[in-house]
Amino acid sequence: xxxxxxxxxxxxxxxxxxxxxxxxxxxxxxxxxxxxxxxxxxxxxxxxxxxxxxxxxxxxxxxxxxxxxxxxxxxxxxxxxxxxxxxxxxxxxxxxxxxxxxxxxxxxxxxxxxxxxxxxxxxxxxxxxxxxxxxxxxxxxxxxxxxxxxxxxxxxxxxxxxxxxxxxxxxxxxxxxxxxxxxxxxxxxxxxxxxxxxxxxxxxxxxxxxxxxxxxxxxxxxxxxxxxxxxxxxxxxxxxxxxxxxxxxxxxxxxxxxxxxxxxxxxxxxxxxxxxxxxxxxxxxxxxxxxxxxxxxxxxxxxxxxxxxxxxxxxxxxxxxxxxxxxxxxxxxxxxxxxxxxxxxxxxxxxxxxxxxxxxxxxxxxxxxxxxxxxxxxxxxxxxxxxxxxxxxxxxxxxxxxxxxxxxxxxxxxxxxxxxxxxxxxxxxxxxxxxxxxxxxxxxxxxxxxxxxxxxxxxxxxxxxxxxxxxxxxxxxxxxxxxxxxxxxxxxxxxxxxxxxxxxxxxxxxxxxxxxxxxxxxxxxxxxxxxxxxxxxxxxxxxxxxxxxxxxxxxxxxxxxxxxxxxxxxxxxxxxxxxxxxxxxxxxxxxxxxxxxxxxxxxxxxxxxxxxxxxxxxxxxxxxxxxxxxxxxxxxxxxxxxxxxxxxxxxxxxxxxxxxxxxxxxxxxx
Numbered sequence: 221x222x223x224x225x226x227x228x229x230x231x232x233x234x235x236x237x238x239x240x241x242x243x244x245x246x247x248x249x250x251x252x253x254x255x256x257x258x259x260x261x262x263x264x265x266x267x268x269x270x271x272x273x274x275x276x277x278x279x280x281x282x283x284x285x286x287x288x289x290x291x292x293x294x295x296x297x298x299x300x301x302x303x304x305x306x307x308x309x310x311x312x313x314x315x316x317x318x319x320x321x322x323x324x325x326x327x328x329x330x331x332x333x334x335x336x337x338x339x340x341x342x343x344x345x346x347x348x349x350x351x352x353x354x355x356x357x358x359x360x361x362x363x364x365x366x367x368x369x370x371x372x373x374x375x376x377x378x379x380x381x382x383x384x385x386x387x388x389x390x391x392x393x394x395x396x397x398x399x400x401x402x403x404x405x406x407x408x409x410x411x412x413x414x415x416x417x418x419x420x421x422x423x424x425x426x427x428x429x430x431x432x433x434x435x436x437x438x439x440x441x442x443x444x445x446x447x448x449x450x451x452x453x454x455x456x457x458x459x460x461x462x463x464x465x466x467x468x469x470x471x472x473x474x475x476x477x478x479x480x481x482x483x484x485x486x487x488x489x490x491x492x493x494x495x496x497x498x499x500x501x502x503x504x505x506x507x508x509x510x511x512x513x514x515x516x517x518x519x520x521x522x523x524x525x526x527x528x529x530x531x532x533x534x535x536x537x538x539x540x541x542x543x544x545x546x547x548x549x550x551x552x553x554x555x556x557x558x559x560x561x562x563x564x565x566x567x568x569x570x571x572x573x574x575x576x577x578x579x580x581x582x583x584x585x586x587x588x589x590x591x592x593x594x595x596x597x598x599x600x601x602x603x604x605x606x607x608x609x610x611x612x613x614x615x616x617x618x619x620x621x622x623x624x625x626x627x628x629x630x631x632x633x634x635x636x637x638x639x640x641x642x643x644x645x646x647x648x649x650x651x652x653x654x655x656x657x658x659x660x661x662x663x664x665x666x667x668x669x670x671x672x673x674x675x676x677x678x679x680x681x682x683x684x685x686x687x688x689x690x691x692x693x694x695x696x697x698x699x700x701x702x703x704x705x706x707x708x709x710x711x712x713x714x715x716x717x718x719x720x721x722x723x724x725x726x727x728x729x730x731x732x733x734x735x736x737x738x739x740x741x742x743x744x745x746x747x748x749x750x751x752x753x754x755x756x757x758x759x760x761x762x763x764x765x766x767x768x769x770x771x772x773x774x775x776x777x778x779x780x781x782x783x784x785x786x787x788x789x790x791x792x793x794x795x796x797x798x799x800x801x802x803x804x805x806x807x808x809x810x811x812x813x814x815x816x817x818x819x820x821x822x823x824x825x826x827x828x829x830x831x832x833x834x835x836x837x838x839x840x841x842x843x844x845x846x847x848x849x850x851x852x853x854x855x856x857x858x859x860x861x862x863x864x865x866x867x868x869x870x871x872x873x874x875x876x877x878x879x880x881x882x883x884x885x886x887x888x889x890x
Contacts, residue, residue, distance in 0.1 A: 232290050238282035281875040292864035311404045312364060313349040315339055318411030320355045320385035321815040325529040329380050331442040332410045336375060339408055340368045355383030356753035358393040382752035382793055384812035388419025395428045410440040413821045416814040426832055437833040439826050446471040447818040452521045452535035463507040465521040470817045472499030483507045484520040512541040516806040518795055532816045536794060536808035538748040544574040551597040552580055558597045558717035561724035569734035585609035593619035593740040599635055600628025607635035615705030619740035624678040625715035634680060637702055642679035656691040663736040664689060669728035675721030678713040749808045756788040766800035
């Protein structure tokens with residue numbers, strides 16, 4: 221027996237309560253003197269032993285009540301041998317059926333189902349079988365049973381999904397399922413055995429022989445030849461009015477195919493082309509003068525007519541046609557090199573930003589509230605009143621990216637952040653390499669090339685609340701972040717005009733500005749195009765609340781789930797709608813492209829796989845005879861807490877009846 225909640229046993233301390241209460245029910249033995257008892261009629265004296273025995277029974281019922289109540293909450297479990305007892309003389313057929321995306325091709329899955337039925341129908345008297353499906357993960361369909369009817373019935377609800385099968389991962393998962401059983405195993409893998417599903421290391425495809433149990437590997441191939449397949453490989457939008465579609469052929473050799481390629485935008489057919497696809501490579505088809513709506517657009521490229529694997533003859537893509545987001549750039553000189561570099565980087569970012577340049581002398585601080593984030597070319601150029609206005613702006617939830625140019629070199633402290641400035645600046649010609657980069661930060665996770673940057677930085681002393689994201693030797697901050705109220709400010713301790721630093725002319729500058737803009741503007745960081753059977757991380761959606769609808773319009777989150785970040789499995793292909801505090805976002809989901817390559821594994825590799833497993837199994841035959849009994853993992857669990865609840869009800873009734881009996885005696889005739 222085992223307990224699922226052993227900590228509830230601490231409740232047994234409550235048994236002391238009825239014991240303590242019953243100790244208060246003691247008989248007073250002190251006698252009081254009285255002048256005379258001649259005229260008093262003697263009263264009948266109860267037998268103390270009877271009264272004490274009755275109270276002990278009541279106390280026992282109350283103690284038993286506490287005991288069973290605690291055990292019920294502890295949820296005891298009794299283990300019993302399984303109905304189909306597996307011993308060392310039993311042959312256990314472990315049937316693993318491939319349900320990955322490629323099994324949708326032609327009659328592959330129908331053939332696989334027939335192979336499984338043949339295995340089940342061939343079970344002997346001392347043989348059991350269990351059924352699993354393998355795709356992106358292993359799923360238990362039916363546990364070990366000698367009843368073939370149960371297994372056949374379980375097959376009726378199976379169908380290929382959109383997952384990607386990796387044989388190494390599949391074998392690793394199977395090890396945990398079979399490692400403690402005492403049976404002789406026969407592993408049946410029914411699959412098309414794609415070459416792309418082969419493990420990187422051949423050793424990962426060898427099942428562990430646990431406890432010396434021999435394992436026989438049987439490979440059931442549903443395809444013996446490489447099947448030709450065409451797929452929509454890629455979709456690329458350029459200049460906001462053109463779409464390029466890539467069509468790839470697998471095992472098509474030099475054959476050509478006459479096909480129709482269609483372009484649909486938001487479920488409306490816009491264009492189609494009749495093309496001749498050349499085999500053995502990648503063909504590109506261009507669609508010009510494409511009209512997109514503002515915001516997210518659903519782009520569907522279809523290949524007609526469909527081939528034997530129709531699921532990859534369409535590709536879903538999301539294109540965000542939102543207008544460039546405005547961002548305010550504060551500067552002393554609108555014609556400076558810093559303004560040119562900053563504007564060029566932001567305007568060419570994937571999101572696209574409209575940089576609105578504003579001179580510090582003409583700035584009305586009230587306009588700051590119109591922008592979710594702003595850029596300050598040189599934080600040392602702002603005066604005290606503007607520093608106060610920016611502090612209020614950040615405290616209210618705004619964000620700032622600021623640089624420290626030449627105007628900052630003569631300061632005693634950095635405005636807004638109130639960081640003390642040292643007197644030992646490092647000149648640009650005296651190279652001080654970058655020694656630390658916090659790649660976990662969203663603004664830096666997708667950037668690279670900082671090691672080649674040469675810069676003169678402003679020596680600042682930290683107050684302790686700042687987070688250093690990039691540092692030079694001696695922990696000299698290059699990029700730091702500080703939270704002020706509900707907002708945040710990022711400070712780059714060098715200039716962005718190529719005078720104190722060559723950062724603006726390095727490739728890393730463009731990617732850094734794009735990622736910093738996405739981070740500071742709280743834009744949605746969801747990946748818009750994902751692979752089926754992966755997970756949608758709502759924690760990247762710019763907020764923890766929201767709702768998700770799958771391609772069929774089914775809501776995936778309950779009311780309570782919408783208040784916290786979730787990882788949503790993407791089991792279907794098509795478009796998922798994500799609603800959050802930042803608005804509506806579309807996520808396109810397509811099958812893993814490796815599943816579209818129907819090239820099968822070499823027959824010699826499959827034969828070697830079986831031979832190696834057979835050799836490993838023979839090495840464990842001696843240990844086979846020394847093992848007996850039923851493994852703990854094979855025992856069936858039976859929870860008995862419901863029985864305890866019934867006993868509690870009976871005890872409550874008995875205690876109530878007995879307590880009323882005692883109450884009647886105590887209030888009777890003296």
